Amino acid sequence: MRTNGRGLFLATVERPALIQETARQPMKILVPVKRVVDYNVKVRVKSDGTGVETAGVKMSMNPFDEIAVEEAVRLKEKGAATEIIAVSLGVAACQETIRTALAMGADRGILVESDVDLQPLAVAKMLKAIAEKEQPGLIILGKQAIDDDMSATGQMLAALLGWSQGTFASKVTIEGDSMTVIREVDGGLETVVLNLPAIITTDLRLNEPRYASLPNIMKARKKPIDTMKPADLGVDPTPRLTVVKVEEPAKRQAGKKVGSVAELVEKLRNEAKVI
């Protein structure tokens, strides 16, 4: 869990739904959060080729999911949402990831506990079941998890729910029953309008996630977390992709140092022949 040690307070002013200006009705936001190997850890492939070493490795919330939680909290602070539910799916320790979201400002958590390797299709199906029960107006997910790099769950959840999707979002504005989303695309930016309810996946520039303050970390310990199993949601989580093997990528050899710009250009011209 990250803290900035400065005891930064969140401006979580509770307002009754009735006097909110921008919310069409009390709106819940669902934010799925994934527990992954920390961004700064250099992962090692296991010697038996079955995966990467995760024992004793620092785990954190997926960075794009932090951006998702932050965006939800900001929408609530603006009065556009009334409740934020953080959901994590995986081993029991995912509870820590939910606590991080609660410390950032989410109101309650749902843990779907499973020791199975949960792949995006199964995750999307379970999130669909949760969404049908909770009826959120908006679901905000990270655009990709930095472990499997699949970049799929948000789009799949949107498909299963029959909702619109705004992937790779860098700006989100809610206006009544719709939402304007600026998306990061290959050549620049694109603006789309989505009917609510909708799915958003977060890109880097959407916001800068806050650090949880110590008081909020303490408060988060008292917030409720519901625990359930995939079967409770009627989902068979069996993976559709079997990992045959996991290997180190081909290693690049460090080359040589050159002493000057002139030498560099000479090598590129005559040795590497790339210019």
Next chain:
Amino acid sequence: MTALVLIDHEGGLIKQPSRSAIAAAAQLGEVHALVAGSGVQAAADAAAKLPGVSKVILADAPAYANNLAEPMSALILALAPGYSHLMAATTAIGKNIMPRVAALLDSQPISDIAGVVDADTFVRPIYAGNAMATVKSSDAKKVITVRAASFDPVASEGGSASIEAAPSVESPVVSKWISAELSKSERPELTAARVVVSGGRGMQNGENFKLLDPIADKLGAAVGASRAAVDAGFVPNDYQVGQTGKIVAPDLYVAVGISGAIQHLAGMKDSKVIVAINKDEEAPIFQVADYGLVADLFQALPELAAELERG
């Protein structure tokens, strides 16, 4: 066994990543290309010339004008019964649409493949390319995005496929495209450029990125950036090379003022020749560079521009 490849196109031209996706699909069997858009006959004609494509499916309707995921996935779903593999390049369009298609087919997508082992088995990078996973799918239909940098693109000319109109499909209307604000540049696109010159946090500000311009101009290069430079607001996000940005594999990659975080290396380490210019000789970028120059970039860049000019 036939694969359907969703084509990225613009102005009647086929984008290079799609030509790489065709190359990957050709390893599986017969290849059909899907060209969707509004007024896109020219793109369909161009797709028909791609070697390896035996049929082009043309879906020409206003609903497809802006590649919105909802109508596009409905279209691909309607075409899916005829195919074993549904594929696209790992571009903003492919990444947005294909997982949506997969969910509708109850199939687990196989994202960003870097290798084809057989019809069910593929190699893909995980953990920012720090590991390569070989995965076998048990789904009846495989939905795949293709890492363009890992497959040599097919040529633009040489094929002569037939063009067939797609059936009319009812499009869900839950979203609306409003506008696009695309970076204007005379330079090649990052993912298609033969040479890429990228700047990092060491550039210090956005203004200093102009120091890369004369070098990029001289080399016909695209300009890229590390995530640190994007996060610092020096350049827009579409410049970003790395795990969460674009994956490139040019003949020459010049990294300027980039320390070489693993997330950046994930986006460029398959380049044929890597040059690093950094004043910190301990910077990890030197561990992957073929040619390293330990120098202050504010001195080295003008010198490099002058040296190339002398060429």
